[in-house]
Amino acid sequence: MDPADPCFLDRPSPTVAPDLLGRILVSERPEGRVAVRLTEVEAYTGLDDPASHAYRGRTARNAVMFGPPGFVYVYFTYGMHFCMNLVTGPGTTAGAVLLRAGEIVEGVELARGRRRSARRDTELAQGPARLTQALGIAREQNGEPLPGPVFRLLPGTPAAPELIRQGPRTGVAQGADTPYRFWLDGDPTVSPYRRHVPRRASRTSQ
């Protein structure tokens, strides 16, 4: 299905997610344009998904997820990182796809400037917070439309089905057994899988 089709995102997120692999997401910011070829994504299905931010209902932070598909949900976590999701359907069911990793295919210089700590270009968007930083995305982009002035999905070439792999989601405590993480086999920009590790108890309580 063509990402330019208005119905592209108005489907269940586990259906949309593998269909995003290999597609090009363009981010237009005042400093310039960066485009990323998506290589790793995760689907979150909404109110029925214990790993989803939508699971416990609507809050000020996750309100965008409860709106129609075709918008970008950006959230702040761990006190310093932003991650971005595409809100999917069907309808207003709070489905979303987290963009986890990709290959920068345009604006590499700009992405390098935003990701000074990256030692290789494959690390520029290797991880959800890294991808968001490489695209110059922060809190202000929460609720941006897709397509819109900032974000566009290019038709591009979808990934070959035989390269798509599926497995458990990363870094989630609940629902980690649901195989809603999708990635391109062998791609060097895919972030290494990390099982969720409960955060160490604070020193004072030890």
Added chain:
DNA sequence: TGTAGGATTACCT
């Protein structure tokens, strides 16, 4: 390779 530290949001007691 492992782990500590960063510091917001939201839920829980």
Added chain:
DNA sequence: GGTAATCCTACAG
């Protein structure tokens, strides 16, 4: 008031 969270970086070894 406590703690876990869709995580990354620096540094030690």
